[in-house]
Amino acid sequence: xxxxxxxxxxxxxxxxxxxxxxxxxxxxxxxxxxxxxxxxxxxxxxxxxxxxxxxxxxxxxxxxxxxxxxxxxxxxxxxxxxxxxxxxxxxxxxxxxxxxxxxxxxxxxxxxxxxxxxxxxxxxxxxxxxxxxxxxxxxxxxxxxxxxxxxxxxxxxxxxxxxxxxxxxxxxxxxxxxxxxxxxxxxxxxxxxxxxxxxxxxxxxxxxxxxxxxxxxxxxxxxxxxxxxxxxxxxxxxxxxxxxxxxxxxxxxxxxxxxxxxxxxxxxxxxxxxxxxxxxxxxxxxxxxxxxxxxxxxxxxxxxxxxxxxxxxxxxxxxxxxxxxxxxxxxxxxxxxxxxxxxxxxxxxxxxxxxxxxxxxxxxxxxxxxxxxxxxxxxxxxxxxxxxxxxxxxxxxxxxxxxxxxxxxxxxxxxxxxxxxxxxxxxxxxxxxxxxxxxxxxxxxxxxxxxxxxxxxxxxxxxxxxxxxxxxxxxxxxxxxxxxxxxxxxxxxxxxxxxxxxxxxxxxxxxxxxxxxxxxxxxxxxx
Amino acid sequence: xxxxxxxxxxxxxxxxxxxxxxxxxxxxxxxxxxxxxxxxxxxxxxxxxxxxxxxxxxxxxxxxxxxxxxxxxxxxxxxxxxxxxxxxxxxxxxxxxxxxxxxxxxxxxxxxxxxxxxxxxxxxxxxxxxxxxxxxxxxxxxxxxxxxxxxxxxxxxxxxxxxxxxxxxxxxxxxxxxxxxxxxxxxxxxxxxxxxxxxxxxxxxxxxxxxxxxxxxxxxxxxxxxxxxxxxxxxxxxxxxxxxxxxxxxxxxxxxxxxxxxxxxxxxxxxxxxxxxxxxxxxxxxxxxxxxxxxxxxxxxxxxxxxxxxxxxxxxxxxxxxxxxxxxxxxxxxxxxxxxxxxxxxxxxxxxxxxxxxxxxxxxxxxxxxxxxxxxxxxxxxxxxx
Ligand code: HEM
Ligand SMILES: [Cu+2]
Ligand SMILES: [Cu+2]
Numbered sequence: 001x002x003x004x005x006x007x008x009x010x011x012x013x014x015x016x017x018x019x020x021x022x023x024x025x026x027x028x029x030x031x032x033x034x035x036x037x038x039x040x041x042x043x044x045x046x047x048x049x050x051x052x053x054x055x056x057x058x059x060x061x062x063x064x065x066x067x068x069x070x071x072x073x074x075x076x077x078x079x080x081x082x083x084x085x086x087x088x089x090x091x092x093x094x095x096x097x098x099x100x101x102x103x104x105x106x107x108x109x110x111x112x113x114x115x116x117x118x119x120x121x122x123x124x125x126x127x128x129x130x131x132x133x134x135x136x137x138x139x140x141x142x143x144x145x146x147x148x149x150x151x152x153x154x155x156x157x158x159x160x161x162x163x164x165x166x167x168x169x170x171x172x173x174x175x176x177x178x179x180x181x182x183x184x185x186x187x188x189x190x191x192x193x194x195x196x197x198x199x200x201x202x203x204x205x206x207x208x209x210x211x212x213x214x215x216x217x218x219x220x221x222x223x224x225x226x227x228x229x230x231x232x233x234x235x236x237x238x239x240x241x242x243x244x245x246x247x248x249x250x251x252x253x254x255x256x257x258x259x260x261x262x263x264x265x266x267x268x269x270x271x272x273x274x275x276x277x278x279x280x281x282x283x284x285x286x287x288x289x290x291x292x293x294x295x296x297x298x299x300x301x302x303x304x305x306x307x308x309x310x311x312x313x314x315x316x317x318x319x320x321x322x323x324x325x326x327x328x329x330x331x332x333x334x335x336x337x338x339x340x341x342x343x344x345x346x347x348x349x350x351x352x353x354x355x356x357x358x359x360x361x362x363x364x365x366x367x368x369x370x371x372x373x374x375x376x377x378x379x380x381x382x383x384x385x386x387x388x389x390x391x392x393x394x395x396x397x398x399x400x401x402x403x404x405x406x407x408x409x410x411x412x413x414x415x416x417x418x419x420x421x422x423x424x425x426x427x428x429x430x431x432x433x434x435x436x437x438x439x440x441x442x443x444x445x446x447x448x449x450x451x452x453x454x455x456x457x458x459x460x461x462x463x464x465x466x467x468x469x470x471x472x473x474x475x476x477x478x479x480x481x482x483x484x485x486x487x488x489x490x491x492x493x494x495x496x497x498x499x500x501x502x503x504x505x506x507x508x509x510x511x512x513x514x515x516x517x518x519x520x521x522x523x524x525x526x527x
Numbered sequence: 528x529x530x531x532x533x534x535x536x537x538x539x540x541x542x543x544x545x546x547x548x549x550x551x552x553x554x555x556x557x558x559x560x561x562x563x564x565x566x567x568x569x570x571x572x573x574x575x576x577x578x579x580x581x582x583x584x585x586x587x588x589x590x591x592x593x594x595x596x597x598x599x600x601x602x603x604x605x606x607x608x609x610x611x612x613x614x615x616x617x618x619x620x621x622x623x624x625x626x627x628x629x630x631x632x633x634x635x636x637x638x639x640x641x642x643x644x645x646x647x648x649x650x651x652x653x654x655x656x657x658x659x660x661x662x663x664x665x666x667x668x669x670x671x672x673x674x675x676x677x678x679x680x681x682x683x684x685x686x687x688x689x690x691x692x693x694x695x696x697x698x699x700x701x702x703x704x705x706x707x708x709x710x711x712x713x714x715x716x717x718x719x720x721x722x723x724x725x726x727x728x729x730x731x732x733x734x735x736x737x738x739x740x741x742x743x744x745x746x747x748x749x750x751x752x753x754x755x756x757x758x759x760x761x762x763x764x765x766x767x768x769x770x771x772x773x774x775x776x777x778x779x780x781x782x783x784x785x786x787x788x789x790x791x792x793x794x795x796x797x798x799x800x801x802x803x804x805x806x807x808x809x810x811x812x813x814x815x816x817x818x819x820x821x822x823x824x825x826x827x828x829x830x831x832x833x834x835x836x837x838x839x840x841x842x843x844x845x846x847x848x849x850x851x852x853x854x855x856x857x858x859x860x861x862x863x864x865x866x867x868x869x870x871x872x873x874x875x876x877x878x879x880x881x882x883x884x885x886x887x888x889x890x891x892x893x894x895x896x897x898x899x900x901x902x903x904x905x906x907x908x909x910x911x912x913x
Contacts, residue, residue, distance in 0.1 A: 063698060064690040070766040071836070138835030144763045150740065151723040151765060154865065156835045237741025238862070243724060244739060277596075279604040286614060308726060309737045310744035313640040317633055324625045328618060335617045338585065342592045343605035356593070360586060367578035374628065376563075376635045377571045379735045380556055383726060383761040444554035449730040451761040454769040456687055458700050458757075460553050 029113030038095030045087030052080035057472040073455035074142035081145030103508035106188030111181040119174040126167035149235035149246040176207035190526035202267030217253040251302035265402030276352035277344025278503035290329035323373040350424030354405035365393030386446025416514035417493030430478035437471025564733035648713035655725030655738035658767035700757040705774035709783040726762035814884025847895025875905040
């Protein structure tokens, strides 16, 4: 897409700049500031959730209980999952949305800047509530991030968990409304929907998914709260309730949720692969249709997480077929990325390395997903480490690699400085090795029958668990390098040009680097 | 220096020794010992080879293009953005592959879902408890009740807590009483739960069914090979989720009948034991053992409980001063809490012993009334509360 832009470079700002000190961050309504807040919040969550993962892997390094009792272990697993999903991946994508959507559609800011501030500040509030349980008698939640009733209904401090989830949900819903209103109303003249950059498209779809399913999650936690404290029996069989109902409600939220965590990654990957192949994306509109079909299908596959709860045969068959269907649009996306690379003129800077690793390793996670869809085989795979391997392949070298790729790709635009390319590549190769050493062996122990959420395990799983733990420590440590690279780039580095990457295309590359505090006060025209 | 070198060698040799050790081949799903498990294994390998083939082709093309079209080799990128032929092909071909996979999977699934009782088959009810399995043989009467027993982990805490002693071969996969089934006989497991959700997973039979309170899920199996098979609980059910293994012993019909007879004889002996006069020393000795295996997981060996989860029994008013109340708690459980009913788990002697033990241990004897509970008390409770 090419754009005609009125000259904004060096325009003398008639707005006042940012406030000074802490008040700038507390009261800001600027999409770039809020994006930055989200991104740093998510980085902190990754480090905390990662520290929990290190604790888990240290305990699993050998059979037996060495470092903690199983209550603590369950708490670490649960909090690791919750922090990574609700504190790490989702806020990272919201941060990217805040920074990039206005820049990519030529809008001066998000449509509702004050609500934007509120949606961010709700997040630390929610996590403070959730983490405060660590200091209470009974401690943190230990029922898994899926909080299946009736285990969760009798758990200490569950009210704090419920309240935290409600606040996170409110934050997500507000963020989504903001994204949708911005995209629908504030595109630069001439930017029709089909001309919209794919990251914006991916977020438009994600935002609709969020608005559809966050209230369902809120319903689930509310019923849980009622059961725990107000004497209802939604999920209590002895009172006439139905524990399986909980799982239906949870996964009706939960499956779309996993696409919420991957669609923006699809958008990011499309931009980066096209930039470094110096070639327009193959099949722009088929990418859009593929994302829309994935989003629609994601509402009719939830019970593939419940193949073993004893559903009737027709339901099992329906959910197996529906799940297999998702492989088709997903395949189309992977083929499109490959076709974009084909006959390109390719260089391998850090964002490109992460994006290609994304394509390959996400696809491996997709392969194991296809295997999990085969219901009779899922009776063997379900709730074993095979599943842990599967979802980490789609989440870590999937969602998380795409976030890292995005950070390297847009960091020069945000800070005005180039990151250190050598260090970036080192970070990539360490992460790449770490991820595979950690998670590939988990396929093996899973197939051999090691159940997930186990603080301790039988002796035949010992070797591969040791390997997996070593990989995890490598991966964990490498992320400190990432922190170092980012911080260093914020303060110093080779100055970036507005274009930054010679193959980059899109409105964000037409403004200065770093992007001025206010951009596109006058909308650009898109041909 | 030499020392450093040794360390370096150890670092290199360690991974190698891992690969050479006998277990590393343990990387795939077991074929199992039932017709269904073999079919499931077949499906697993089929879908595995399909995805490997797709992977080889797609990644092959990808890596080749990455190499061929690197900038130093190709200065001028192409500009095409569509090609309808390939796009149609890469939609249709995967669809056909998926159909080819879905058909056999659906056929196997239909077989697994044949839950009908069969002539000569047996029904075993499986009940998940925090953190043990109960097995009830619905067709076998012992006295006036179906044959029933609990299957508890026998790996001693010394093996898993801080690895105080060497772990033995079946670490965490051994129980006091395995569930015994005859080979070549259709067995229906009717799976449910007494508290939270558990899941009964026996990889060698390709069976995994959730044990859900208020529901009965059916898993039918027919084992072809006698042997001892080990499995696990696969639904997070609280802290000792990893400590409630499943052991199935598949035996010949004759051995199965013999085992049933033994079970009936045992029941008679216990009826006799309740009549006997018991001293507090005898009760204490049995009681301590029962406490360690059945109660210590929650109330802890020292009786102090875990704050926020499990109340202390040491110094508890009920335990020290209210005999009747304590019997009731043990027999009925406390509704809506993790304190379960032990009425079916312990016989009269065991029940009286463990209550006596809690009333005398940890200084409770001195601070409380110090009275003991004898098996007859339990028999009486059962008679009046029936
Ligand atoms: C070095 C990085 C990581 C390591 C070593 C790691 C390790 C683990 C381990 C050992 C478990 C427990 C599995 C079990 O016992 O069932 C787990 C669970 C989980 N992880 Fe990670 N993880 C990492 C990164 C991530 C990331 C980035 C995400 C999400 C974006 C994530 C999401 C989850 C989720 C959702 C669970 C399930 C929690 C539950 O069972 O309730 N992990 N992880
Ligand atoms: Cu799903
Ligand atoms: Cu369990």
